Amino acid sequence: MNDRRREPGQASGQTSGQTSLADIAAEAGVSVSTVSRIANGDLGRASAATVAKVQRLIAERGYRPNPVGRSLRGGDSRLVAMLAPNLDNPAMAAIAASTEAALRAAGYVMILCDTHDRPDLQDEYLRAMRSRFAEGFIVVSAVASPELEASLDRREPIVFVNRRNPYGGGPFIGIDNRQAGADAADHLLACGVRAPAVIHPADLSSTIRERVEGFLDRLEERRPGLTVRRCDGPGGNHLDCGYAAAKRLTADGGWPDGILCPSDLMAYGLFRAAGEQGVRIPDDCRPVGIDDNDLNDWIAPWLSSVKIPYQRFGDAIVTSLRDLRAGNSVGEVLLPHRLVRRQSGPAMAEDPA
């Protein structure tokens, strides 16, 4: 008889206060192994009586396996890390919300990390999450970084969202950005726009580049020889960037009658610049965005935008992650987008200026 065995019913952890396998085992008068097996559904290894007794105790005491012990043992941690460039961006919040729900439904817990689009922070989080035994990584708008490269080398399960793997390959969830740009071009032409323009951040991510290229290519295809004015703004925040780029674009040459803003936030920046200059949106200048922030329906009725189905990203991400962990080769998932037309604003006061 093991006299070091904990007394039945005595609380175990000074730390957690939760009932542990040992508690149940002591109370049932069986070994920890037996309880562990029964708790994990291996019912063939004990007598029916024992199984019943242990199951009753598990239910009674509300035993739930401790994930930390499991992690340490090398089992599953049920932890997935999501690295996002900035939580402030409504698009990121939408992705985070949908992913969180999908992960929870699949029995996982999500750790959300804000990388501020900085390689060093991305690396720090990659390391921190690895040592917490995260079972997978979701990297939204990844940037190239040493630790990411290392993770890829070790074949850790990483799903890229929105922006492709900077080192190439790997599962990707997003939309057909070139097509989205082309759709935006079609929309502007359909609206009778004659002299379209485009603004974008100075440092082009793959995502933005594809959108802009898709836009320009489609215009060239349908209106050969048409010159499309193009201007960039300082990187970082897309709001500021859109504002600055719009001002730069229009400083010489005035306002175009239609313009692609490759993200909704840039369109918001442009909207502010227009307001300051008394330019009417969308009458004087018709913007088309990409993202279609949910708030558009409420407060940006002047913005037509390509809707990216962020609510559907969660499921796609979790599916890819599972396939990846199962060892299947996983490719790109391009979810369907569609342009949402908004023709006009609600009645608003005109600028008194």
Added chain:
Amino acid sequence: MNDRRREPGQASGQTSGQTSLADIAAEAGVSVSTVSRIANGDLGRASAATVAKVQRLIAERGYRPNPVGRSLRGGDSRLVAMLAPNLDNPAMAAIAASTEAALRAAGYVMILCDTHDRPDLQDEYLRAMRSRFAEGFIVVSAVASPELEASLDRREPIVFVNRRNPYGGGPFIGIDNRQAGADAADHLLACGVRAPAVIHPADLSSTIRERVEGFLDRLEERRPGLTVRRCDGPGGNHLDCGYAAAKRLTADGGWPDGILCPSDLMAYGLFRAAGEQGVRIPDDCRPVGIDDNDLNDWIAPWLSSVKIPYQRFGDAIVTSLRDLRAGNSVGEVLLPHRLVRRQSGPAMAEDPA
């Protein structure tokens, strides 16, 4: 000599691939204890030579203590759980972003959980996080739930944000909601509003109730006897709620010339209802919100709103959490708000209808 000791340099974990104490110990030819002590800065327990050798190896191999092992041991997990009612709400995203940054600066990692304002999910996350040895909880807009009550009983460190502890007491981070409501009232009166109104969700949280009461009390104080129209909308999403409440309010009695929307999202809902009915905002009806979403500066120039300094919440939360864990008694922290006046929209097309 312990022949079961791992060979120096040999990778330890099939699981993590990280260098462990045992790796360093084997390579240095000392025991795990010694390495642990040196790694934790206890330099008095080993000779200078040993310390130097071990420190060199730690640096060389990039050893970082495994947080899971630490957690299990009962040490600190450096994990803090934040429970938020819905990530979609820009205000939540702002709080999450600022808290994440503050926690990271303090050496913590944040787990973000979306409770969808549901008591059962709040409980599930509370349990899950406790068994992951979370060192603290940040509950944004808490709802009453059995597990929350249990957590409070066990004196677990919980900081309440935005909405007070439904069971009373405990640290709280927020603003003076009554004062915010009063400020909104002053603003409307200063704008010459004669017949103010207010809309709010049908099920009033403490937060919203305080705002509305502060508003009404101030109006009564400054304009005794003035009747203020008041209408509620279905709970849940504040956007839909604001929309529905605005329609209900104006269905009989028409539009007021000024109105308190106790959250920006409700104001957005009202804006849409106004647009649909050709009512000009803010000329025909002047709304005042509370939150002051960052996007307002860009796309809602018609909305004056009480700015809640969400970027400053993070530091306040972390400070409270630390005090709480240190055993100090921690009270409420009311951060300063201020009303942001926006007079008019930019030039926009009038509704062609």
Added chain:
DNA sequence: ACAGTTTAGGCAAACGTTTGCCATGTTCAA
């Protein structure tokens, strides 16, 4: 009656860390 198989369940190692206690060896004072 005896060998072989099944049933029931315990032992112990492993994951990575921390820490109280013990075991050497050296130095120093009386």
Added chain:
DNA sequence: TTGAACATGGCAAACGTTTGCCTAAACTGT
């Protein structure tokens, strides 16, 4: 010379779990 004090560092338990292997006892077939 003999303790005592100190320096240096190892042992082992503990946190909670999982699982390969082992050991009894009971049963089966001949």
